[in-house]
Amino acid sequence: MHNRLRHRAALLPLALALSITPAFAGSSDDIAQIKQMLVHMKKEYAARIRQLEKRLAKAEQRAKQAETAAQEAADAANAPAPATPQSANAFNPGIGLVMNGRFQHFSRPASEQAIPGFSIGEEGGKGDEGLSLGESELGISANIDDKFYGQFTGSFVSDGGADGIEIEEAFIQTLDLPGGLGLRAGRFLSGIGYLNSFHTHADDFADRPLPYRAMLNNAYKDDGVEVRWLAPTDLFVELGGELLAGDHYPAGGRAHNGVGAWAAFAHVGGDWDESNSWKAGLSYLDTEARDRESGDGDLFTGHSHLWIADAVWKWAPGGNPYERNFKLQGELFMRSESGAFTPDGGTPAGYSTDQNGWYLQGVYQFMPRWRFGLRIAGLEADDPGPALAGSSLDTLGHDPRHYSAMLDWSNSEFSRLRLQYNRDESRPLADSQIILQYVVALGAHGAHQF
Amino acid sequence: MSTSRNTLVFIIILALLTPLSAQAALNVFACEPEWGALARTIGGDAATVFTATTAHQDPHHIQARPSLIARMRRADLLVCTGAELEIGWLPLLLRKAHNGRVQPGQLGYFLAANQVRLLERPTRLDRSEGDIHAQGNPHIQTDPRNIARVAKALAARMAELDPSQAEGYHRRLTDFDDRWQKAIARWEQRAAPLKGAAIVVHHRQWPYFEAWLGLHQVGELEPKPGIPPTPGHLAELKARLKANPAKAIIHAAYMDPSPARWLSQKTGIPEVTLPFTVGGTDAAKDLFGLFDDTIDRLLKVIQ
Structure with missing residues (x-):
C-alpha cells in the first residue's frame, strides 16, 4: 500500500510535466482547459489520498492489535515449559568417570617402595615408574527416593600390568532424619581427619601426604555404619561416629565378629570474615588387626589406634575463589600399635610402638586456572627393638621426610594437568621424583567440597 | 529443698x-x-x-x-x-x-x-x-x-x-x-536509546537483559562459557570489533575487569561494570537500585 502511494506520488510530477510541455505551444483556451484539468486532478488526488490515509490508519490499528496479541502470547509462552521429555532414562543417576594417567621418574630404583619403620599397606608406596594409568573411578549417585541418597564408586586399577576392579565406595545415606542427624551405611571413606574422605583425584598433589601413605594405606575405608550430627548453630559443629567391619588397613581380619573397628570425630568450622574460612577437627580411629598383611609379607595381629588433628584455612579475596585463592592445610597423626608382628619370612615377635606423622601444605591459585603448591611431610617411629631389626619396622635410625612442589593447570573444572617434583627422604638415600599427571572428569559435575 | x-x-x-x-x-x-x-x-x-x-x-x-x-x-x-x-x-x-x-x-x-x-x-x-x-x-x-x-x-x-x-x-x-x-x-522508557545497541559481554550471562531491552550481543570475552578469556581469542575479537564496532563491553561486578579493559583500550569501545545482582555496585542497594544503576551505567556510554 505504501508502495502504491509512493508510485503515484512519483508519477504526479511526471504527468504534470508531460501535460504542461505541449501547453506552451497552445492557445489561452488551452491554458484555461489545462488549469481546469489541474484543479480537477488536484481534487481527485486529494480525495484519493484521504481514502488511502483512512485505509492506512485502519491497517495500523489492526497491526497494533496483532502486536498486543503477540505480546500476550509471548507472555503466556514465558510460563515455564516442561523441563525434559518423559522417558525412562530421565531418572538415570548422575554418572561421572574420573580418569588419570601419569608419568613418574625416580632417581632411585622403583623397587624401593617401603618406608623404613613402617609396615605399609599395598597402596602406600610411590607407584610404578614410567608411563602408567592410575585409578579410573566410575561414580554413580542419585537420590534413591525422598528418604535416601545412594552413591557408588568403582575403581579400576591397573597395577603392575594386571587390571582389577575394586569397590571404592557403595553407600546409602539418609536425607531427612530429624534433629540434624544423618545415617550412612555401606562401604565408605571414613570421616576421620581432613583428607581421608576425599577421593585421591581431588587432591592438590599427585600423591597422598606421607602419613596417609604410611598409616592409612592412602585412605581408610571400610564397610560399616556412620552417624553424624550437625549442631543447630551458626558455627559449624559436626560430631560423628562409625562402626566398621575392620577389614581394611590399618584394621584387618574382621575381628570381633566383623565389627573390628570404630571411629569418632568432631569438626568445627566457619567463616572468619568474607575472605577467610576455616575448619578444624579431632578424630580417633580404633582398629583391631587379625593377621593383617602389610609391608611385603608382614603379618600383624593386635591393636592399632590413631589420633588425627586436622586444620584447614582457605582464603579467597571477597570470598570469590575464581581468580585467586589460597589454601593451607595440615594434619597431625599419632598412632600406637601393640601385638604380635611376624616379619616377612621371620618369626612372631612382641611389638609395641608409637609412631607420629605430620604434613603441612599450601596451594596458591595465582591466576585463573593456574595453581602452585608446596608440601612438607614427616614421620617418626619408635625403634621396634632387636627382635625386629632388619624388618620393615626397622627405622634404620632415620626419620622419613618428604618435600613436594607442584604446578597445575586446569583448562576447565573438568580437566587438570599437573607437574610435581618430590624430594623423597623417606629412606636414608634421598630420591628425586618427577611426576606428570592428568586428571579429567567425564559426565556428572563434581562437587566443590571444602 | x-x-x-x-x-x-x-x-x-x-x-x-x-x-x-x-x-x-x-x-x-x-x-x-x-x-x-x-x-x-x-x-x-x-x-x-x-x-x-x-x-x-x-x-x-x-x-x-x-x-x-x-x-x-x-x-x-x-x-x-x-x-x-x-x-x-x-x-x-x-x-x-x-x-x-x-x-x-x-x-x-x-x-x-x-x-x-x-x-x-x-x-x-x-x-x-x-x-x-x-x-x-x-x-x-x-x-x-x-x-x-x-x-x-x-x-x-x-x-x-x-x-x-x-x-x-x-x-x-x-x-x-x-x-x-x-x-x-x-526503565523501559529510559532505556529506549539502548534498543538495538551492539554489546560485547565477558560471560554469556545477559540474554534475558538483552531480550528485554533489545540489546544485541555481538561477542563474548570468554572463548567458551566458563573458560577464561585467552589472548588469542581476545585478539580475534579485537579484529572483529574493528570491522564491526560495538557500543560497549560489559561485565559483572564479580569478574576480573582486566580482559574487558584491555579490549576497551585496543578498540576504543567503552567498558562498563554492571552490578549483575543486588550489592554489585554501591548504587545497587536493592532490586530497584539494581536496574536503576544498570541502565544508568549503560546510558552513560550508549546514546
Missing part, C-alpha cells in the same frame, strides 16, 4: 532454650543476593533471610563451606536460581546439612528458574561447548519481568509454608508488584 531447686534450674534452662525453638519466623536460605532481597521484601518481619553469596562472588564457583552447611541445617526454605547454576555446591550442602525440609521435592525447596521460561537451551549437550547448562541459561534475574514472576511464586510458596502469615506475604507481594510494574515501565 534441693529437688525444688533442681526443678527451678530445669525450668530456667527450659526458659532459656525455648526462644530458640519457638522462633516463629520463616528461616530462608537464599543462594544469591537477588533472591535474598526478594525474600526479604516479601517475607518482611515474618522471615529471617540468610544470603549465601555476595555480588562479588561467582555463583558458579562457590565452595560448600562449613558456614553454609550450618546455615542450611536450620533453613525452612531455600531460594536458589536452579538450572544447574549451583550444581557444584548446592547438592553437597543439601547432603551435608541433614535437613529434610529443604530437600528437592519438599515445600522448602524453591528454584527461581523453574518459574520462568529459560533462554539459550542448548541444542547440543557437550562439554566441548564450555560450561553450559542443560536446562538453559540460568542468569534470569537480569530481566525484571522474571523477578516479578518469581516474586509471585515465592509469595505463594511462603504462604504455603507458613499459612498464619499468608495475608502478610500477599500484601507485601501486591505492594512490591505495584511498585515493580511502575518501575519496569519507567
Whole structure:
C-alpha cells in the first residue's frame, strides 16, 4: 500500500510535466482547459489520498492489535515449559568417570617402595615408574527416593600390568532424619581427619601426604555404619561416629565378629570474615588387626589406634575463589600399635610402638586456572627393638621426610594437568621424583567440597 | 529443698532454650543476593533471610563451606536460581546439612528458574561447548519481568509454608508488584536509546537483559562459557570489533575487569561494570537500585 502511494506520488510530477510541455505551444483556451484539468486532478488526488490515509490508519490499528496479541502470547509462552521429555532414562543417576594417567621418574630404583619403620599397606608406596594409568573411578549417585541418597564408586586399577576392579565406595545415606542427624551405611571413606574422605583425584598433589601413605594405606575405608550430627548453630559443629567391619588397613581380619573397628570425630568450622574460612577437627580411629598383611609379607595381629588433628584455612579475596585463592592445610597423626608382628619370612615377635606423622601444605591459585603448591611431610617411629631389626619396622635410625612442589593447570573444572617434583627422604638415600599427571572428569559435575 | 531447686534450674534452662525453638519466623536460605532481597521484601518481619553469596562472588564457583552447611541445617526454605547454576555446591550442602525440609521435592525447596521460561537451551549437550547448562541459561534475574514472576511464586510458596502469615506475604507481594510494574515501565522508557545497541559481554550471562531491552550481543570475552578469556581469542575479537564496532563491553561486578579493559583500550569501545545482582555496585542497594544503576551505567556510554 505504501508502495502504491509512493508510485503515484512519483508519477504526479511526471504527468504534470508531460501535460504542461505541449501547453506552451497552445492557445489561452488551452491554458484555461489545462488549469481546469489541474484543479480537477488536484481534487481527485486529494480525495484519493484521504481514502488511502483512512485505509492506512485502519491497517495500523489492526497491526497494533496483532502486536498486543503477540505480546500476550509471548507472555503466556514465558510460563515455564516442561523441563525434559518423559522417558525412562530421565531418572538415570548422575554418572561421572574420573580418569588419570601419569608419568613418574625416580632417581632411585622403583623397587624401593617401603618406608623404613613402617609396615605399609599395598597402596602406600610411590607407584610404578614410567608411563602408567592410575585409578579410573566410575561414580554413580542419585537420590534413591525422598528418604535416601545412594552413591557408588568403582575403581579400576591397573597395577603392575594386571587390571582389577575394586569397590571404592557403595553407600546409602539418609536425607531427612530429624534433629540434624544423618545415617550412612555401606562401604565408605571414613570421616576421620581432613583428607581421608576425599577421593585421591581431588587432591592438590599427585600423591597422598606421607602419613596417609604410611598409616592409612592412602585412605581408610571400610564397610560399616556412620552417624553424624550437625549442631543447630551458626558455627559449624559436626560430631560423628562409625562402626566398621575392620577389614581394611590399618584394621584387618574382621575381628570381633566383623565389627573390628570404630571411629569418632568432631569438626568445627566457619567463616572468619568474607575472605577467610576455616575448619578444624579431632578424630580417633580404633582398629583391631587379625593377621593383617602389610609391608611385603608382614603379618600383624593386635591393636592399632590413631589420633588425627586436622586444620584447614582457605582464603579467597571477597570470598570469590575464581581468580585467586589460597589454601593451607595440615594434619597431625599419632598412632600406637601393640601385638604380635611376624616379619616377612621371620618369626612372631612382641611389638609395641608409637609412631607420629605430620604434613603441612599450601596451594596458591595465582591466576585463573593456574595453581602452585608446596608440601612438607614427616614421620617418626619408635625403634621396634632387636627382635625386629632388619624388618620393615626397622627405622634404620632415620626419620622419613618428604618435600613436594607442584604446578597445575586446569583448562576447565573438568580437566587438570599437573607437574610435581618430590624430594623423597623417606629412606636414608634421598630420591628425586618427577611426576606428570592428568586428571579429567567425564559426565556428572563434581562437587566443590571444602 | 534441693529437688525444688533442681526443678527451678530445669525450668530456667527450659526458659532459656525455648526462644530458640519457638522462633516463629520463616528461616530462608537464599543462594544469591537477588533472591535474598526478594525474600526479604516479601517475607518482611515474618522471615529471617540468610544470603549465601555476595555480588562479588561467582555463583558458579562457590565452595560448600562449613558456614553454609550450618546455615542450611536450620533453613525452612531455600531460594536458589536452579538450572544447574549451583550444581557444584548446592547438592553437597543439601547432603551435608541433614535437613529434610529443604530437600528437592519438599515445600522448602524453591528454584527461581523453574518459574520462568529459560533462554539459550542448548541444542547440543557437550562439554566441548564450555560450561553450559542443560536446562538453559540460568542468569534470569537480569530481566525484571522474571523477578516479578518469581516474586509471585515465592509469595505463594511462603504462604504455603507458613499459612498464619499468608495475608502478610500477599500484601507485601501486591505492594512490591505495584511498585515493580511502575518501575519496569519507567526503565523501559529510559532505556529506549539502548534498543538495538551492539554489546560485547565477558560471560554469556545477559540474554534475558538483552531480550528485554533489545540489546544485541555481538561477542563474548570468554572463548567458551566458563573458560577464561585467552589472548588469542581476545585478539580475534579485537579484529572483529574493528570491522564491526560495538557500543560497549560489559561485565559483572564479580569478574576480573582486566580482559574487558584491555579490549576497551585496543578498540576504543567503552567498558562498563554492571552490578549483575543486588550489592554489585554501591548504587545497587536493592532490586530497584539494581536496574536503576544498570541502565544508568549503560546510558552513560550508549546514546
